[in-house]
Amino acid sequence: MxxxxxxxxxxxxxxxxxxxxxxxxxxxxxxxxxxxxxxxVQSVESGIDFGIGLRLVYGTKVLYGYTNNTSAExxxxxxxxxxxxxxRDPLVAMTAFDYRDAPNHHPLKKPLSEDxxxxxxxxxxxxxxxxxxxxxxxxxxxxxxxxxxEQRIEIFNSEGLHIGDTRHYVRATMTSIASDGSKxxxxxxxxxxxIGWEIAENLDAERTGAEAARQAIVNFGAKACPxxxxxxxxxxxxxxxxxxxxxxxxxxxxxxxxxxxxFHDKLGEIIANPAVSASDDGxxxxxxxxxxxxxxxxxxxxxxxxxxxxxxxxxxxxxGSQQTGYDRTGSGRRESYKYAPASRMxxxxxxxxxxxxxxxxxxxxxxxxxxxxxxxxxxPGTGEFNFAVTEGYxxxxxxxxxxxxAATLISTGPAVLKEISMVGRDFxxxxxxxxxxxxxxxxxxxxxSLKVDDILVGGNA
Amino acid sequence: xxxxxxADQVLSLVVKAGGKGDLIVDQSDAISLKARNGQxxxxxxxxxxxxxxxxxxxxxxxxxxxxxxDPDSLESLVEQALTNASYAAPEVHEKILANDAxxxxxxxxxxxxxxxxxxxxxxxxxxxxxxxxxxxxVKNVPYNGVQDGTAERHVFSTAGLHAxxxxxxxxxxxxxxxxxxxxxxxEGSGQVARLFSDLDKTSLxxxxxxxxxxxxxxxxxxxxxxxxxxxKEMQVSLFNIFAVMFSGKSAKDGINPMRDKKxxxxxxxxxxxxxxxxxxxxxxxxxxxxxxxxSGSIELIKAGKLKSLIHNSMTASYFKTQSTGHAKRGPxxxxxxxxxxxxxxxxxxxxxxxxxxxYLMLTDLTGMHSGANAISGEFSFGASGxxxxxxxxxxxxxxxxxxxxxxxxxxxxxxxxxxxxxxxQRSALxxxxxxxxxxxxx
Numbered sequence: 001m002x003x004x005x006x007x008x009x010x011x012x013x014x015x016x017x018x019x020x021x022x023x024x025x026x027x028x029x030x031x032x033x034x035x036x037x038x039x040x041v042q043s044v045e046s047g048i049d050f051g052i053g054l055r056l057v058y059g060t061k062v063l064y065g066y067t068n069n070t071s072a073e074x075x076x077x078x079x080x081x082x083x084x085x086x087x088r089d090p091l092v093a094m095t096a097f098d099y100r101d102a103p104n105h106h107p108l109k110k111p112l113s114e115d116x117x118x119x120x121x122x123x124x125x126x127x128x129x130x131x132x133x134x135x136x137x138x139x140x141x142x143x144x145x146x147x148x149x150e151q152r153i154e155i156f157n158s159e160g161l162h163i164g165d166t167r168h169y170v171r172a173t174m175t176s177i178a179s180d181g182s183k184x185x186x187x188x189x190x191x192x193x194x195i196g197w198e199i200a201e202n203l204d205a206e207r208t209g210a211e212a213a214r215q216a217i218v219n220f221g222a223k224a225c226p227x228x229x230x231x232x233x234x235x236x237x238x239x240x241x242x243x244x245x246x247x248x249x250x251x252x253x254x255x256x257x258x259x260x261x262x263f264h265d266k267l268g269e270i271i272a273n274p275a276v277s278a279s280d281d282g283x284x285x286x287x288x289x290x291x292x293x294x295x296x297x298x299x300x301x302x303x304x305x306x307x308x309x310x311x312x313x314x315x316x317x318x319x320g321s322q323q324t325g326y327d328r329t330g331s332g333r334r335e336s337y338k339y340a341p342a343s344r345m346x347x348x349x350x351x352x353x354x355x356x357x358x359x360x361x362x363x364x365x366x367x368x369x370x371x372x373x374x375x376x377x378x379x380p381g382t383g384e385f386n387f388a389v390t391e392g393y394x395x396x397x398x399x400x401x402x403x404x405x406a407a408t409l410i411s412t413g414p415a416v417l418k419e420i421s422m423v424g425r426d427f428x429x430x431x432x433x434x435x436x437x438x439x440x441x442x443x444x445x446x447x448x449s450l451k452v453d454d455i456l457v458g459g460n461a
Numbered sequence: 462x463x464x465x466x467x468a469d470q471v472l473s474l475v476v477k478a479g480g481k482g483d484l485i486v487d488q489s490d491a492i493s494l495k496a497r498n499g500q501x502x503x504x505x506x507x508x509x510x511x512x513x514x515x516x517x518x519x520x521x522x523x524x525x526x527x528x529x530x531d532p533d534s535l536e537s538l539v540e541q542a543l544t545n546a547s548y549a550a551p552e553v554h555e556k557i558l559a560n561d562a563x564x565x566x567x568x569x570x571x572x573x574x575x576x577x578x579x580x581x582x583x584x585x586x587x588x589x590x591x592x593x594x595x596x597x598x599v600k601n602v603p604y605n606g607v608q609d610g611t612a613e614r615h616v617f618s619t620a621g622l623h624a625x626x627x628x629x630x631x632x633x634x635x636x637x638x639x640x641x642x643x644x645x646x647x648e649g650s651g652q653v654a655r656l657f658s659d660l661d662k663t664s665l666x667x668x669x670x671x672x673x674x675x676x677x678x679x680x681x682x683x684x685x686x687x688x689x690x691x692x693k694e695m696q697v698s699l700f701n702i703f704a705v706m707f708s709g710k711s712a713k714d715g716i717n718p719m720r721d722k723k724x725x726x727x728x729x730x731x732x733x734x735x736x737x738x739x740x741x742x743x744x745x746x747x748x749x750x751x752x753x754x755x756s757g758s759i760e761l762i763k764a765g766k767l768k769s770l771i772h773n774s775m776t777a778s779y780f781k782t783q784s785t786g787h788a789k790r791g792p793x794x795x796x797x798x799x800x801x802x803x804x805x806x807x808x809x810x811x812x813x814x815x816x817x818x819x820y821l822m823l824t825d826l827t828g829m830h831s832g833a834n835a836i837s838g839e840f841s842f843g844a845s846g847x848x849x850x851x852x853x854x855x856x857x858x859x860x861x862x863x864x865x866x867x868x869x870x871x872x873x874x875x876x877x878x879x880x881x882x883x884x885x886q887r888s889a890l891x892x893x894x895x896x897x898x899x900x901x902x903x
Contacts, residue, residue: 034548037714037715038715040550041548041549041550042549042550042714043522043523043524043545043549043795044523044524044545044546044548044549045523045524045525045526045545045793045794045795046524046525046526046541046544046545047513047525047526047527047541047793048526048527048528048529048534048537048538049528050527050528050529051509051528060502061500061501061502061503061504062502062503062504063503063504063505064503064504064505064506065505065506065507065508066507066508066509067507067508067509068508068509068510068528068529068530069508078506078508081506082504082506084579085501085504085580085583118548119548122548140715141714141715141716143714143716177715177716177836183837184718184836184837184838185834185836185837186834186836186837219837225841225864227684227862227864227900227902228684228902228903255603258497258601258603259600259601259603260601260603260604260638262645338507338509340503340505374831374832375828375830375831376828376831377827377828377830377831379647379827380603381603381636381638381645381647382638382645382646382647384827384843384859384860385827385843386827386828386832386842386843386862387828387831387832388828388831388832388841389841405837405839406834406839406840406841406864406865406866407841407864408828408832408841408842408843408862408864410827410828410843410860410861410862411860412860456681456860456861456862456902456903457862457902458841458842458843458861458862458863458864458900458902459841459862459864459900459902460841460864460865460866460900461900
């Protein structure tokens with residue numbers, strides 16, 4: 001996407017300004033959104049994102065700029081502006097580029113650039129709409145969305161790296177609204193992956209629509225959620241957002257290096273119940289948070305974070321490595337050329353255990369089964385996090401009683417990790433978008449159903 | 462090539478293809494600075510431009526965008542938008558307005574000349590972090606920054622419209638992590654201004670420090686129903702999350718719970734809420750919307766009754782009414798609606814009444830993006846703040862949740878203060894509202 005000679009002259013310029021490291025990140029992304037409202041196609045949107053991110057590093061200080069202009073002179077001007085306060089004699093010599101293709105661990109059959117016809121996406125969403133409406137007369141409306149992004153990247157740096165990769169993301173979501181005219185409730189089903197539209201071979205539109213409708217109807221009949229501290233069983237798949245928020249963000253060197261994480265000095269220590277082992281894995285084939293290379297050009301990997309309750313690794317990007325001394329883990333990620341990379345999660349999960357779901361529920365006198373989770377957030381400095389329950393049930397005397405609505409779970413990372421006492425076998429992963437310093441990126445979360453012995457449930461009963 | 466000539470090229474192709482359309486061109490230049498340990502940690506300089514096209518052909522609408530501006534890319538932009546339109550269901554209500562006006566904003570208001578240098582901004586970023594870090598019990602200032610930028614928007618249409626806005630803003634923010642005796646707390650705040658010289662470093666540092674110190678001893682309160690006042694920042698956030706209740710677009714789509722409630726009592730009779738883009742003191746001050754329609758003041762709730770929804774030309778046509786000047790469209794998005802600058806009329810409660818007896822002042826809500834359902838009105842957030850008695854803080858409160866139904870809560874207002882306040886982003890002007898009987902879990 002960018003001529004090698006141009007890249008060479010820009011990086012040379014960066015080094016003549018005295019930078020320790022210079023990098024060019026080129027991105028061209030093609031996107032397509034198909035949106036349905038009920039039985040109609042509401043809108044079809046598409047576009048091209050194109051730009052170049054420029055990074056200079058002086059020690060651990062990062063200078064970053066971006067532009068849509070591909071001229072060498074324009075890029076050099078940005079670098080000169082950025083480095084105006086840091087000018088010094090050159091310390092590092094340019095290493096000649098050695099181009100290599102990224103390894104391809106995620107086979108792709110139907111990328112957007114080769115299969116742009118959207119009839120099949122429309123057909124999928126409209127079929128899901130029919131299935132949702134067929135589930136109940138209470139379903140008053142549906143919204144469908146199919147989003148695809150084909151992201152081509154090319155990275156050059158002053159260490160001679162020149163590497164390119166193409167990533168392809170698909171996300172299909174159906175939302176159902178149940179209403180009787182005075183009361184409303186919603187349900188949602190979402191699937192996705194780092195894959196082409198061949199994902200449709202494994203999607204069942206009728207099941208998607210029925211599932212979105214089922215959740216809306218459950219929530220429509222839900223009662224106010226009791227509040228207070230109690231045990232909670234968190235369902236599999238997107239339930240893994242608990243680990244993502246409670247722990248994952250606190251293990252990124254983005255916060256560790258600043259000592260803004262409560263875990264920054266806990267490497268090698270027991271930070272979780274021995275029932276807990278957890279990993280962040282960018283290598284899982286075609287999964288939503290997977291990569292071939294990270295946004296700094298390093299091949300991605302599986303990183304064991306917690307082993308039997310002991311903290312064994314952080315997630316480390318280039319700058320984080322310089323700041324902390326830990327080895328990079330292929331975790332440097334960014335939303336687009338508009339962001340400098342930072343250490344971020346990929347597919348993050350608690351590994352499955354051997355507990356039975358019925359035993360977890362059966363062990364609860366009074367508590368909640370959080371079958372489906374929504375999003376959440378964390379404050380790394382204190383570890384305080386929250387996340388929303390989108391489908392929940394009251395549990396009493398070891399049995400699931402009735403659905404509850406509007407519940408939030410809050411705690412701190414260190415506290416909740418020690419309260420996970422049982423981890424089940426029904427492991428699965430789910431798609432999410434993770435927002436942080438380097439923008440919003442695809443990140444999968446996962447777990448088997450697990451039991452937290454004591455957590456604050458916020459309800460309005 | 463100029464922006465105008467790019468627009469000519471794109472819209473001529475649209476007309477040649479038998480369609481009508483409008484083109485948004487956004488461009489911006491900005492600088493962003495972050496400090497750490499007395500040094501500049503990040504220095505970011507950005508420049509961007511994006512073209513967003515909407516075409517209407519045979520009553521079908523398609524949109525496309527491009528960040529590339531070469532002739533081939535712009536031609537492809539038109540082809541994409543036309544192709545996208547061919548898949549859409551006919552939408553008889555969406556049209557390109559017959560508006561050939563030349564509109565522009567006043568630089569003296571939106572983009573005043575600012576003599577501050579890059580070095581001035583760097584020094585502010587460094588001083589903010591250094592001075593806050595030097596205060597007692599502050600472990601560090603992990604999140605901080607100074608930003609400054611100028612943004613332009615141009616809207617061109619095949620009818621001849623050219624509406625342009627140009628605005629400048631600068632902002633500063635900081636979060637301080639405080640530690641003492643194994644306890645910690647982190648609070649933050651920010652400031653925004655049109656002129657760099659209007660940023661007040663000292664008051665920002667003092668606020669962030671005091672808020673963080675005050676929260677160090679925070680403990681949960683007992684689970685119960687309390688009177689609750691959300692501080693001026695959180696109250697605006699809460700109303701924004703549920704702003705879909707005013708959306709004519711959501712009403713047209715069948716997902717606005719207020720769709721059929723015009724004229725009905727939906728809130729306490731003392732509540733009057735308006736959108737006031739004509740208030741020049743706020744950052745939501747606006748002369749026209751993204752269709753070039755004048756954006757006037759409008760009452761949305763008057764004396765508790767729903768008086769109007771907000772409309773663009775499409776939703777107005779659907780509901781057989783007039784556009785209220787609330788068209789909202791970005792380069793990447795289709796035509797929608799959006800509020801400019803919310804204002805709640807002052808009530809009659811003096812501070813002593815408003816703050817009488819026991820109540821919770823909530824100063825931070827977490828999980829607002831995930832813990833609220835704007836369609837049902839249900840919400841549940843993490844919260845912190847202060848338990849107060851007759852205006853005095855009796856306890857710092859952390860690790861609690863607040864939950865309820867926003868649409869029910871609007872009917873359960875205990876009192877409305879008689880003084881209005883801007884939030885720090887200066888996007889809304891509201892008095893404090895004391896809500897009754899709100900569920901808190903601790």
